[in-house]
Amino acid sequence: MNSKDDPSVYARMLTQAREQKALIHCITNYVTANDCANAILAIGASPIMADDLREVADIVKISKALVLNIGTLNSRTVESMIAAGKKANALGIPVIFDPVGAGASAYRNETTQRLLHSVSMTIIRGNLSEVSFIAGLDVSTKGVDTAEEDSTKDPVAIANKVAKEYNCIAAITGAVDTVCNGSRVARIENGTAELSRITGTGCMTTALVAAFCGAIFAIDLHSAANVAKSASAYFDASIAGIAAMGIAGEIAESSVQEKGTGSFHVALLDALSKLDANTFMTKAKIHEA
């Protein structure tokens, strides 16, 4: 069955994530690490944050997906990211890259390039500005928590360019989310502007995508014979993870009724933890071109 015509593909991935309880290794920032760990747990997977060069290869070995997030990068953790990424590549473990703030400093830019040239990324998930930087466009970033929209930029063209250049899945999240792999293009219209009023929702989305990918890896679609199937499944997993966050945001917003960003934050984790395949299928607004 083709996922293109069947929303249940994505919903089934949610069930898989809850069943597999895959260990997700995150090398990530200290601002949103707690939220990422709780998002991974809420969706049914298991997080491990470990960033020392002496141990990342060992941790990758027992994990089912690897998140590389440069939110508070430093020279120590960048080396760990590269070592972990190479190990994941060698083992066929999916690597999900979140280029937080790419475009904001020369160091972030160089590190982003270095990571992209050292590690084969399965998925790159960023906002329009971050992915535009990777696509080689001029960007003037306004920070890491801004829901920048720029009508002069075409997310599909940008994501496609990145997908082709780095042979990966490229996802741009914003008011509408775009996922491309160079041939397939999907749009996800779930979400709410409230998601941009708390920190970490981008990082959490990346973590969720990794949780969905980890479940796929765990059920062994990653063997050599299944590379094509696996790539397609990771494309679907990206959609599922992004849609899960958008749907949880909608549920949270409707449950807290303008109480404020503190309550929204709590309700978002509530919604993720209670999200089931049925609700997912009812609420998902996924369109493949």
Place this chain on the structure above:
Amino acid sequence: MNSKDDPSVYARMLTQAREQKALIHCITNYVTANDCANAILAIGASPIMADDLREVADIVKISKALVLNIGTLNSRTVESMIAAGKKANALGIPVIFDPVGAGASAYRNETTQRLLHSVSMTIIRGNLSEVSFIAGLDVSTKGVDTAEEDSTKDPVAIANKVAKEYNCIAAITGAVDTVCNGSRVARIENGTAELSRITGTGCMTTALVAAFCGAIFAIDLHSAANVAKSASAYFDASIAGIAAMGIAGEIAESSVQEKGTGSFHVALLDALSKLDANTFMTKAKIHEA
């Protein structure tokens, strides 16, 4: 119009903070970084946490205010703070210093002195013990989250001494908050003891002060011709940021009705995110001598 006689000056700053969405660069601790980012977002500004020496100057360049918080200082981040502070000074960007735990260890004390002698601070915001240390008084700190009150110490005299010695605005927060710049003295009587029962409310207050200062910088009061005006505006911004936290604490306390510190924490961010100029004006208890 003189802010001394007009509470609307402070309320207007809240509106400005929401309009300007200024990027606030924080080099801060990993304990409360998430809360600081969410407080900055709740008040309408945009946070970026970045602490690597290779990038802090770049990040300062795109920011409108810089927070230096030594809560979990280490030799790597201290160098970053100095480089970032010098860059901010060169660009006229306001620097807000939170000397967390000054007095608690020789390293914190030396670092505090080193930062004060390397960087011109626009505002120093700490508790009585921390600012007393900077004033050269003997202090025996009981930690970083204690609402120490010491009736033998006069906050106004201490803040004034620090303000004059470092040519800055000095703010001491506690049951009553004191803000001095060497000539003006303001007292803020908002707040609740609940604020001392969760971690990070001091750090968040500093972050809010930076958010208010960033809005001022963004609307270009910082040009050479406006230095005096700007200094006065930053004084008002300090008051506005501190009062905003106190008012949000009062609202949170009344909304959660003794449910506990977890709910208070959530309600505090709710209150910050919903705070408007009207509520601010009604509730502010700001007195200038």
Place this chain on the structure above:
Amino acid sequence: MNSKDDPSVYARMLTQAREQKALIHCITNYVTANDCANAILAIGASPIMADDLREVADIVKISKALVLNIGTLNSRTVESMIAAGKKANALGIPVIFDPVGAGASAYRNETTQRLLHSVSMTIIRGNLSEVSFIAGLDVSTKGVDTAEEDSTKDPVAIANKVAKEYNCIAAITGAVDTVCNGSRVARIENGTAELSRITGTGCMTTALVAAFCGAIFAIDLHSAANVAKSASAYFDASIAGIAAMGIAGEIAESSVQEKGTGSFHVALLDALSKLDANTFMTKAKIHEA
């Protein structure tokens, strides 16, 4: 009076924790540091997170208990842990060790051994897998947030082995919690599976144990003449801290009624902050063999 027959011993420790407001020094991970600080505050003590080698000895000196948690260990902080632990040993300050993820990587394993051979631990608190590793058993860890139960392993035998080998109190938390000191064995049957659905509840339990120990140290049971009495009191404090978390989890679960993990997290801190000796005595399920 023997604590074995009197649950009020543990309840009284809660009252002591609230009265003493002991400063608890934590060298811990960046994922759950905020939760640990808030748990320590919720139980009435005062947290300080400080991990630079230049200051940890100074911070230990003003503290009443030391937590060493290797959740996000790195080469810099491991040295700080050893220096802090040695200082605490020299001053008789209780050291509470949380071997997060022991068994998951060679580096974690080596560091765990190195810490155990460099520092005399007052209490080791971990899950079954982590303490099994310390006991020299083969473990295949599934991460740091899994509530692994393994019916082939006997927690009492494992905890007893560790307690005797390292002359410490060994606590294994899980569906049922076990505390041993080589002669006494206690079981705690409080708690809920919800505690394993959010990150940091293990770390917070360790922090609470430290808060209870800190109160004991503060009221001077630690003098040379009181070593035996003190060891017994720390055993009781371990039980009290673990039971406090379990009871708070039960209260939180009943108050949020399946709303989800975000609400449970908030309610857990609420329950800790409102927990009183009476409720503790009514709900505690502590059994000493």
